[in-house]
Amino acid sequence: MIIQIKGNVKYPITLDPSVWIFDDRKVKLEEGFQDIPPSNHKEIETSIKLNKPSVNNSIKKYNKKELLENSYLMPIKEFIENAEMSENVLEVMLFTQDGSVTITKDQLLNSFLLFSIDGKQIKDQGPAYLYFGDGSNKDNPIKGVKEIKMI
Template identity: 70%
Template sequence: MIIQIKGKVKYPITLDPSVWIFDDRKVKLEEAFTPSTVPNEDVIESNSKSNKPPVNHSIKKYNKKELLEHSYLMPIQEFVENAEVDKKVSEAILKTSDNKEHTITYGELLESFLLFSIDGKQIKEHGPAYLYYGDGSNQDDPIKGIKVIELR
C-alpha cells in the first residue's frame, strides 16, 4: 500500500511505508512524544536541508528482535519538502481508506508523524499509515488509513 503526496506541489510523490523499517529516520512510538525527542523545528529544518535521505548509507545489521518488538513512526516533513510545495499552500487534505477527508493546516502536517509499523509489522487494518500530530495531541485517536495527502 502506498501514500500519494499531490496537489499544489512541483513533484507529486508516492511513498511506500513498507520500506521505512530500515530507514534511520524512524522513531519509536514510545519515544516520539517525550520532551527530549520531540523534534525542534529549527533542528528539523537544518537537518532536512543539509542531509539527503540515507539511501544505502543505512545498510547495517539490524537487531531483528528489536524491530519486531516496537512500533515506529516516520517524520513526514522531509518527504513533503521534497515535493517542492507551492508557497501559497495553507492546508492539507488527508484522504483515508474509508473515503473520509480530514483537513489540517500545512504547519500541522509538517510537524506530523506517520505510524507505519505496529509491533514490527506493517499496518494492514486501516493502513498503510496513521497520522499523529507532532505534539501528540491525537495519540489516542490518530487519523487512520492515510492514502492521499493533497496540499491546497
C-alpha cells in the same frame, strides 16, 4: 498500500511505507512524543539537517528482533519538502478509508506517519496513521491515510 502526495506541489510523489523499516529516519513510537523544550527545537532541527541520516546505510547494525517488536514513526517533513509544496498552500486534505480530514500545512509538516505496529506493516486501516508532532492526537490518530493533497 501506498500514500500519494499531490495537489499544489511541484513534484507529486508516491510513498511506500513498507520499505521504511530500514530507513534511518524512523523513530520508535514511544520516543516520538517526548517533551522537547521549545528552545531546543531549532537546535535539534539544525542537527538533523547537518547529520541527515542516509537511507538504508545501516541495515547491518539493526537488531532484527528489535525491528520485529517495536512500532515506528516516520517524520513526514522531508517528503513534503521533496514534493516542493507551493508557498500559497494553507491547508492539506488527508484522504482516508473513511473519508477526508483537513489540517493545516504546519500540522502536516510537524507530523509523523506510524507505519509499523509491533514490527508489522499496518494492514487494518493502513498503510499509515498520522500523528501530530505535538502529540495532541496521540490517542486518536488519523488512520488509513492513503492520499495527502495540498490545497
